[in-house]
Amino acid sequence: MTEMIELPDAEGGWEPATELQAGGRNPARQASMFQSVTWPLSSLALLSVDLEAVARRLRLTLETSWDGHGSVRAAFFVLDGTDFVVTDHEGDAPGTHVWTRKGGPVDPAARVGSLLAALGVGPEAVSYSTWGAGTDLSHVPAAWGRGRGKPAWSHQDIWASFKTRPGMFVGRVTFGAVVGFLNGYATASDKALLDGFREWLAAKLGYGWNLVYWVLAERLIFPDGRPEEPWSPEIDQHAVAGLIGLIDEYFDHLAGGPEERPGTV
Numbered sequence: 001m002t003e004m005i006e007l008p009d010a011e012g013g014w015e016p017a018t019e020l021q022a023g024g025r026n027p028a029r030q031a032s033m034f035q036s037v038t039w040p041l042s043s044l045a046l047l048s049v050d051l052e053a054v055a056r057r058l059r060l061t062l063e064t065s066w067d068g069h070g071s072v073r074a075a076f077f078v079l080d081g082t083d084f085v086v087t088d089h090e091g092d093a094p095g096t097h098v099w100t101r102k103g104g105p106v107d108p109a110a111r112v113g114s115l116l117a118a119l120g121v122g123p124e125a126v127s128y129s130t131w132g133a134g135t136d137l138s139h140v141p142a143a144w145g146r147g148r149g150k151p152a153w154s155h156q157d158i159w160a161s162f163k164t165r166p167g168m169f170v171g172r173v174t175f176g177a178v179v180g181f182l183n184g185y186a187t188a189s190d191k192a193l194l195d196g197f198r199e200w201l202a203a204k205l206g207y208g209w210n211l212v213y214w215v216l217a218e219r220l221i222f223p224d225g226r227p228e229e230p231w232s233p234e235i236d237q238h239a240v241a242g243l244i245g246l247i248d249e250y251f252d253h254l255a256g257g258p259e260e261r262p263g264t265v
Contacts, residue, residue, distance in 0.1 A: 004094060007053040008120045016059045017077055027118045028058040028077045033065065036076040041085060041099040045112050045129040046141045049121065051088035051096045057119055060086075067143075080114040089143045095127060097143050109133065155193050158185070159251075163244045175231070175239035179214045200250050217243050 010026070017030035047054075051073060055062050060075040070090030077084055083101035100111055109131045116125060128134045128141055162169055162181070170177040186194055194213065201216035202208045208216050218226050221242035227235050 003048065004050060005048050005121060005125050007049055007057045010057055010059050014059055016061070017075075018061055026059055028060065028079045030060055030075060030077040033063045033074065033076060036083075036085070039076070039083060039085070040102045042102045043130060043141070043144045044098045044100050044108050045134070046127045047096045047098060047125050048127045048135065049096050049119070049125055050094065051086060054086050054096050054119065079118055082111050082114065084111075084115060087143070092142050095141075097141060107131075155189065159193065159247075163248070166240065166244075173240055174236045175214075175243065178240050178243060194247070194250075196254075197247065197250050200253065201246065214243070217246055220246060 014026040015024050017026055017028040020029060051062065054060065055075060058075075058077070058079075060077060062073045062075050065072050065074065067089065072087055072089050074085055074087040077086075082104065085099040085101075087097045087099065088095075089097065098112060098115065100108075108129070112126065112129065113123075116122060119125070123133065124135065126134045127136045128139070166173050166178060166181075170181050182194065186192075198211075198213040198216060199209070201213055201220065202211070205216060205219060208219070218239070221239055231239070
């Protein structure tokens with residue numbers, strides 16, 4: 001690790017980054033960790049500056065969490081149109097890790113360049129970077145090699161992944177394969193994913209309280225009658241999309257208010 005570099009204090013008149021006001025002089029606008037929890041992050045650089053100094057310069061509020069290896073102090077903010085996260089990881093070498101939200105039109109060097117300009121320092125503050133510039137390129141920062149995924153998947157995680165990439169779970173995506181996976185998951189999770197879904201479908205139809213959910217779904221997906229088998233790939237894909245859409249609609253219904261789930265009759 002190269003020698004730490006001092007940062008100038010905040011410019012006169014810079015308001016706290018948490019204060020959103022028209023005409024503000026501070027180039028940083030901070031978002032809370034709670035507001036930014038869904039950001040997928042990409043590593044950018046390790047700076048030879050102290051995180052506390054970065055927070056003083058940009059008038060950021062540091063928040064504390066953990067990453068499975070110790071505590072992490074972090075600040076999430078927008079600067080020059082780019083989402084940034086700056087972090088300090090317990091037990092790691094001194095310095096400030098810089099991350100950005102994945103995606104967007106600006107290249108990594110340009111993104112960090114705008115941050116360095118706001119900090120009042122030059123490229124000599126970059127110890128390690130993803131684009132191959134830095135004063136110490138011999139060691140990849142330890143924090144970059146640690147998994148940032150959740151330690152356990154929730155039912156929400158399973159559904160979000162399954163509905164966007166069902167082929168990862170069932171191989172050839174057919175209506176029968178999707179129903180089979182959902183039934184297996186229901187058994188393994190004590191019906192946690194689709195509890196009440198069958199009753200909700202029956203309520204939409206106005207009948208069929210004694211039918212299984214996939215038959216009820218078929219009647220909504222194919223209002224003119226179930227196609228004869230064998231189904232073509234196009235019909236199968238239409239049925240899969242329809243079932244996923246109905247499940248999403250059911251989840252929206254559950255989230256929409258305190259209404260009781262439809263009961264059986």
